[in-house]
Amino acid sequence: ETGVTQTPRHLVMGMTNKKSLKCEQHLGHNAMYWYKQSAKKPLELMFVYNFKEQTENNSVPSRFSPECPNSSHLFLHLHTLQPEDSALYLCASSHYGESGANVLTFGAGSRLTVL
Amino acid sequence: GQNIDQPTEMTATEGAIVQINCTYQTSGFNGLFWYQQHAGEAPTFLSYNVLDGLEEKGRFSSFLSRSKGYSYLLLKELQMKDSASYLCAAMDSNYQLIWGAGTKLIIKP
Secondary structure, X not given: OOOEEEEOOEEEEOOOOEEEEEEEEOOOXXXXXXXXXXXXXXXXXXXXXXXXXXXXXXXXXXXXXXXXXXXXXXXXEEEOOOHXXXXXXXXXXXXXXXXXXXXXXXXXXXXXXXX | OOEEEOOOEEEEEOOOOEEEEEEEEOOOOOOEEEEEEOOOOOOEEXXXXXXXXXXXXXXXXXXXXXXXOEEEEEEOOOOHHHOEEEEXXXXXXXXXXXXXXXXXXXXXX
């Protein structure tokens, strides 16, 4: 496989469930990201990992818990979510650098519905 | 505050030309990106501008004016497959991306 792969593509869960989203990149990139995409709203950056170290957490509620076991894999653990958390969750990767174009390669997303 | 503005939706005719505008206000500036996102698919990179002027890539071109905080994406010879959302994002002085809400482009035969 090539690119960025996200599983599952669709997830329906109750507010008391615990589930995880998985992301895998086959591009040799050193940075991975979680974004939330809601209809008609800008992409919201949730978490950033550079070389497996979390470098950004944009005031995300603790019911979202990221995990980056290595530079190719990224997880988003979900528990006690709220209906307003229903959205498309996008994973992305890039060659992190502080200059020049930091082009993101996105996965197709995990569509989450919280009942 | 930091902000990106782009139209919510645009409609154009197959074979025609369409220009999608984007204005930005950021703390510092390190470039402007355009991404294309088809419904249910991943956003894909289209262009990056950091200097003023026009960059052409086949049917797609992107323009930047740093002094005006303005960019546009120009799509020529429109095809039905160009129906998608187009996302504008500016990189600030901390190399953080500030995203617009996207422009949904509808192509009619």
